[in-house]
Amino acid sequence: MAADRRLALHATLPDRYAHVEVLASTIDHLGRIVALLADPAGAEHSPPSAPSSLSAAPSSLSAAPSSVPSAPSSLSAAGSPLSAAGSPFSAAPSSLSAAGSSLSAASYDATAIICDGAEVHEIPLRGLDLRFNDIDVLDDGVVLSAARCAPTRVPFERRGEPVPEDELHLTENVRVFDSRGQVRTSFYAGDGIEQLVTDPHGTIWISYFDESNYWYPRADGTRSYGFMNGLARWDRTGGDPWMVPFDTPEVSWCDCYAMNVGRDRVHACPYPDFVMVELGPAEVRSITPNPITRCSGLAVAGAEFALFDQDRVDDGYRWSIRRGRRDGDEIVEVGREQLLLPDGRHPSGWGRGKIGRDEKLYLHENGNPRRWYRYDLDPATS
Numbered sequence: 001m002a003a004d005r006r007l008a009l010h011a012t013l014p015d016r017y018a019h020v021e022v023l024a025s026t027i028d029h030l031g032r033i034v035a036l037l038a039d040p041a042g043a044e045h046s047p048p049s050a051p052s053s054l055s056a057a058p059s060s061l062s063a064a065p066s067s068v069p070s071a072p073s074s075l076s077a078a079g080s081p082l083s084a085a086g087s088p089f090s091a092a093p094s095s096l097s098a099a100g101s102s103l104s105a106a107s108y109d110a111t112a113i114i115c116d117g118a119e120v121h122e123i124p125l126r127g128l129d130l131r132f133n134d135i136d137v138l139d140d141g142v143v144l145s146a147a148r149c150a151p152t153r154v155p156f157e158r159r160g161e162p163v164p165e166d167e168l169h170l171t172e173n174v175r176v177f178d179s180r181g182q183v184r185t186s187f188y189a190g191d192g193i194e195q196l197v198t199d200p201h202g203t204i205w206i207s208y209f210d211e212s213n214y215w216y217p218r219a220d221g222t223r224s225y226g227f228m229n230g231l232a233r234w235d236r237t238g239g240d241p242w243m244v245p246f247d248t249p250e251v252s253w254c255d256c257y258a259m260n261v262g263r264d265r266v267h268a269c270p271y272p273d274f275v276m277v278e279l280g281p282a283e284v285r286s287i288t289p290n291p292i293t294r295c296s297g298l299a300v301a302g303a304e305f306a307l308f309d310q311d312r313v314d315d316g317y318r319w320s321i322r323r324g325r326r327d328g329d330e331i332v333e334v335g336r337e338q339l340l341l342p343d344g345r346h347p348s349g350w351g352r353g354k355i356g357r358d359e360k361l362y363l364h365e366n367g368n369p370r371r372w373y374r375y376d377l378d379p380a381t382s
Contacts, residue, residue, distance in 0.1 A: 276290045289331065304325055
């Protein structure tokens, strides 16, 4: 029988941002909550709307806005996109495989915030034209990604041959900003982004879901179509990426269900085989058979693994951890834990976020990216 394990409350967005919409949220490699915020009442245009199949956002707070604190890039002056009003934005999708539309639309303003304890640094972002789903820190600024790209409108029958790049009109769906909100670089990262996470060295790691595709550059100025990208790494400049080899032995990169970006190594657990893949900066270091399936979040400590799973049951939702240990050339299951919120309750929705950083896994409930919980993998308890 699985033992109960209470999650720790890791971080929450300050109350003064309660009146704005959270477009993206994460926990960075220093453990800080980082978020992309916007309020259409303070901007000329709204972000691109998500498809109607997505659930509607809960009504925003109607209370008067709290004051925004002074900061090097404070937006408390007139014209701030954080003005108070109700938000008509759609809620975050229940999974990135059903991500909202990221297609170009009229521009809107937003604010990236980095919360380091009581200190909050705001970065004003003007004229955004994609619906960005992910955010993380990069150097002294932030990087954003949009899950979907605009269709290239290249006929299906031409996808088996090289296509001149100027015919593709590829969406630059990753954008890097400095601490003042100026664009450092933007680049095309392919369609179907599942998760974007940066490491302490300024490397950008991106995983993909099963509908992903990417137009690979060729030396002659054309691009070739590929699909089921799996996982890729970019440097901070957005130069040519390293992508996991499609023909990696014993690995099918259909959908990268779980990724853990640590200080010195990266692990991935891709669907459908759920083998444990350890990655270096530009190589697959090891592949270990893993009997623990349905993994959608991952914590790693040496030879110990915590694999997150979740289910819908009659009376609500259940989050769980299945513990594994590398034993020779395979992983063996060594225990199970049922996760509870810090107050002992079961979660009230699906687990989202699922940011794995070495021995820590960060989660939030669906629809509430303002409040993050933490699971700590302690090998001594296995």
